Amino acid sequence: MAEQLPATHIWYGQNWSEGNGYGEVYFISGEIFCVGSPNTPPNEIPAPDDGNGTPGDGDQPAPGEYPNVFDCAGTLNGGAYWNYSCNTCMGGTTGITECPPLFLSKIDATQLKPCMKTILDTIKKLSNGSVAGIIQKFSGNLPGYNWILKDGGLPIGTNGQTSSIYNSSMGTVTTIFDSSKFTMGSDLSVARTILHESVHAYLITFFKTNLPNFIGSYPQMVQEWGIYNNWNDTHHAEFVRSFVNDIGVALEEYGKKNGYNLPSQFYNDLAWGGLTHTIDANGNVIETNWFKTNIPNILDRQRILNNLSAEQYGVNSNGNPQSKKGNNSGC
């Protein structure tokens, strides 16, 4: 349902009031995406209204001007509504009838291998930058933000995989990590993978628990969904815009906590893990556009790829020995 967002349209947001009902309205090039419900208190003062209904100019729509009204579950003329007390879309087609319970184990690592659990425990103490903030969101009591980390086998070249299926009744998102991929790898290699997957988990949770704010925060992702037609590339393009720097910042803080004395550039190189390649229409592995655009010098890209490979396998991207800088992962 929500995956079929009309990605090619421009989204605008505002609050409005009408009679004794309040809601938030998002315009999609002439259609309305409406959340909230009558008599739901607004969380902001409603925008002034001159009734002319021009999208995006801060006005309330004129009655009947937009025939297509979607509820917060993305259902046309649906009955779902936004519950402000737990920031959850409920009713209608959601199947959710009450606020999701506060999941007790906010980050559930009981099914993770000990080698990764140890590294995760340090990551949970990070405080620098937005990605450390994401980990704290999952660690804290934010409703709907619960992250399950499990060990499991994954395809060649895949270290971790976060499911785009969000469990609305439990408020959980789940990532599988393949610890067997790190038997030759360092703790830094594991840490950069956990940080990377935490951003996927965050974007999925944010999307599923607060669509209006998600759209406001990442409007380009909504548009790019129509280009890439898959979560992975859509997410990764946003990673490069919004998160890759802070994955580097978090990784550096992790390194310092473990007594490493390494240049920031090394951490920033590792932050590119998972973002450098994608699969084209013919099934070939190719460098991503955002990798080539953001790191235009081929020698810099080569250094990044060598550091990523060495840190995980002890060899560079050509298979020649290159020692890793972190300690053995213990996996």
Ligand SMILES: [Zn+2]
């Ligand atoms: Zn990824």
